[in-house]
Amino acid sequence: MKAQGIKLAVSVGCLAALLWWTNPAEVLARLRGADVTWTLLSLLAVTAATFLMASRWKVTAGAFGIRFSYLFALREYYLAQLINSVLPGGVAGDVARAFRARGAADLTSAAQSVMAERLLGQIAILGLMFAGFAVALLMPGGPAWTRLGWIVLMVLAGCGVVTWVVSRRDHAMGRFMQMILRLIGRPVILLHGAITTLCLIFGFYACARATGTVIPAEAWATLIPLVLCAMMVPLSVGGWGWREGAAAALFPIIGAPSSAGIATGITYGVVIFVAALPAAAIPFAQSFSETLSTKGKPDLP
Template sequence: MAVGRSAMRKWLIRASGSAVVLGFIFWFLPKEAILQGFTRLSWPLFLSVLGAFLLCHVATASKWWLLMERAVSFPVALRAHFAGLAANLCLPGAAGGDAVRAGLAHAALRDGPKVAAAAVGDRMIDLAALACLMLTGFMLLPEAGEPGEQGMVVPVAMAVLALAAAALFAFPPVARLVWTRWPGLPARGLALRVAEAFGALAKRPVLLLFTLVYSAAIQSVLIWLSIRLAEPVGVHVPFAAWFFAWPLAKIIATLPLSLGGLGVREGSLAALLVPFGAAAPDVVASGLAWQGILYLAGAIGALILVLSGGRLQTRATTLKEISE
């Protein structure tokens, strides 16, 4: 019950964050212009983007499956991935998407450290891919060479890349050093087993490089889908601007301030694309349409899990087993 109350409290905080940000957006921007942007979208376009988005998540599930060294069957990994997507975007009070995905994988694999290392590794690789795409888009912008333009972009990208590298390569030796030096610290067994799993993953540079390129390719397709959704609404900016702004907005949206980035992603993307000629209401309208894609994909993931006999909530006992 305490876990459920804590999850609900976190959900309410994030829901409040989304509500506040959306309130500011609709307060400062003309609501009529945002709503008019939706009318320019066609259902065939929206559904085609949704279908392509789902295929991208099948590819994302396969990347996570490879990082787990294919220790479970791909259908199990796919089911767990879509269950995590559903929990992350659709369920108030449910465990986080990564926890749900890890719980289902652990139920099949019974190897908590491997599941944890693959989950964190997958997240860090995605962040590193976003940072690389952001830097690439930034360098392709005509204004990239102007003084002062690197003030925010390069430090953010470098911080993300440093975080990913630290998680994948620095954690194993640091964990061994800390828990060897102070063996009385809690969770010693778990920390050392996770460090061992991370160490095994770090010894496979070809796999890490492949999954990094794979992740960048998936994210590039997602950017292209966002462009397809935004252009009919009226957002016409250079491709380089999209490859700069979209990853940065997604990184900002990962901060635990909102429900799946709702409001934060749209506001950030509008602020980043307006200097390149986009109208803020059009960017917000296309961004909210993209959020509709995200939530529909989460609902489809929930339907897949329920029809296959599963549940969206990860039991506390399963999460406890992962840490043992």
């Protein structure tokens, strides 16, 4: 409970510090004037990403010998996203997803399928970011990344090397990484990763447009993935604070003020939360379905 309080305090503290550091009036003005059309397009993109991620989990679970329907995967993914968006750490929903999927297999396999699906999603974003920075550094003309770009490129390359080395080991983690590498090579996983990543990136871009900032095309594979990766920091609630901080630090690279980055991050956070809200109706739908299934049955003595 204490750790959750710390994570909540970090998110609130980061947002408060960012607003104090920048111009809160300008951030508020951008939020008040947010374009409804672009915001709805962002919501549509994030929703599409959820449907695709649920499908990817179904495919990934199949590789671990777990079989369930797409509707089950979609329902559990929605629940996991809602839980992750309101509870500190961003993993409680995935833990619940693995626990509820254990009925189709043992808990270990269910947990591995969830971890694998999340990792595949992160690898897709990191892979795009690696390609984006490689192009940006070798073919100048876009945002001036200079030293930061080389640091990101080296870190990503190092992660790839470590992953390959671990996959060569004959232990549980090594075998798990071997499975990940095999899944990455499957066309269906590559397709899911590419389209899902594009949806998430467009969702963030649309939030920027909604709040008055146009992110250039060459920054789609560099700046936006960096901001999305900041949301992975577990010391927060739903990525709040870290996402806005990364956007505030990176937006000046494309000629936009830090306040624009904060407004974009806040809008994207709200969109993610709203996109997960349908999960709140799932328990009521389940209860209604159970009521219908028992209606008309004779009472047993």
